[in-house]
Amino acid sequence: MLYIVLLLVLAALGLLVPALTTTQTHWAWLSVGASAAAAVVLVLDWWHRRRTGPTPAAAGTTAERIDQRAEPGGRPAPEDDTSTSPDRAGEPAEEDTDAADLLIVAELSDEIRVLDERPRYHLAACSWLDGRASLGLPIAEARQLGFTPCAVCRPDSTLAAGKRAAGR
Structure with a gap:
């Protein structure tokens, strides 16, 4: 799960560069979306680990x-x-x-x-x-x-x- 979060954060960073260098705002929104997706993955991972408890x-x-x-x-x-x-x-x-x-x-x-x-x-x-x-x-x-x-x-x-x- 952390690898997915890392990839999403790197994607958000990559999308932020064209957002700052161009005047097109859709790049910024894509960067925000990738960051939000990373946050959702982190929350889902935390919830899943908390719900399952110790391994069987x-x-x-x-x-x-x-x-x-x-x-x-x-x-x-x-x-x-x-x-x-x-x-x-x-x-x-x-x-x-x-x-x-x-x-x-x-x-x-x-x-x-x-x-x-x-x-x-x-x-x-x-x-x-x-x-x-x-x-x-x-x-x-x-x-x-x-x-x-x-x-x-x-x-x-x-x-x-x-x-x-x-x-x-």
Whole structure:
């Protein structure tokens, strides 16, 4: 969709040149029309993404199935480490990911949750996310963007364990 918008904006710019160099106003109106079409495409793309929500493949990810088995409330089992408690003022610690888990997670496309302007990615059932607006991303994209795993919900080890269990 963004390529279509880019082409429409470039067309509008191309139509603006003859509108400014000639006295014919139909070039200017064509430029305005191309700009309006680009705006309509952007709005339609936004509406379509908002309406569809998460992708169907990510709706029943391995991580969510494992989290639902962890505790009746759907939350992962609590850790004894006090540094991973859900502190509302600061960030949770970074999960110490095992190298074997990292190799497995690098191949996954499961959806995880991120908070804008925060460095960690989380499972959907992470207790640290309670009441916070989060964005869904594929785990590979989140890692590529520089997000690191949360130590509260331990997404890397949970997803790797789920992948291992599914592979058996």
